[in-house]
Amino acid sequence: MAVTDEGIVSAAKVIALGLGTGFGAIGPGIGVGYLIGKTIEGVSRQPELRSDLQGLMFLGLALTEAITFYALLMGFVAFFIG
């Protein structure tokens, strides 16, 4: 059965955007925290590797953080297009 009530549809879109983006940010949040924590651990163990580790950290940061935007994007797709 198709939902035709306009109010319900627009409410569902807002909920989809909010829930999707919020839940989508959990995973990358854990990932970024773990990543930076491990980098700090590595630097405190071997401070001479700081610049190398920092470069790798930023690389991983960009790859991980992008996943938040996939969720945000899907939320916008639901909100504006769906």
Place this chain on the structure above:
Amino acid sequence: MIRRRLSLTLLTLAGLLVFPLAAFGSESEFQPVEEFINTYWASFMIGPIEIGISKAVVYLWLAVLIAVLLTLWIVRGGLRTDPKRTQNVVEVLYTFSETNIGQATLPKVAYVRWFPYVASLFVFIWVLNMISFIPLPLDTHNPFIGPIPGLTIYAVTSNLSVTLTLTLVTVMISHVEGVRANGVIPYFKSWVPPSPKALLPAMIILEVLSQLLRVVSLSVRLFANMLGGHLLIIMCVGFVILLGNVFIAPVTIPVAVAFYIFEWGLVASLQAYIFAMLSGIYIGSAIEPHH
């Protein structure tokens, strides 16, 4: 010197904060998505394909002009052995792409042929991302006054067509080079790592899927990052208009400025670097597969 730089930065930020005023002026509803809609200013058709000129095309031209002409202008008198400041910038950029992108990802056999591609990809996307945060008068949806278009911070890399095109070029190069270097059958065999016979069909499906998903992940990463970043800034500034409450500005405007600095200072460069580096990795791993 520092004061001049600081005032330049503040001027740019002030310019950014001015642009929602144009929305006030036009008395239309605030639509953050309007930033990303392309209207063709001049339309040319080749069959069903539209090759007209729009905001995105102008941005692409601008980036090409900046990347090529600025470099040519800096090295106009030939390169010096005792580099001056402007030459230093070019040298740093070149050394960075050489060591961190070229040598880090491409195998030695393919370095000479594909380093220029990967490096120009980096510089092109970097310039695209950098100019996308400078307010330029190209917003014809919300004219500033009369025929003068409003200021906008549009990122052409937040247009999926642009990133998908760049990705498809990279992926096609990687497959062609992989076939050329290894032969057709060994190349496609090299996709699948050695695995027990029972798992082989599942492995083949997974590996083919991962090859196809490269196209999606590479293009959508850049696209979603720039789109998300720009929307975040525009929404933070636009909250004043959306909620119709000026007193919220002391909270939202600093957040917008913080995101602006974060996006411009870090994400724009990082995403260009990631895109070029992953392109290099894909091309390199196709030429010299790990067995």
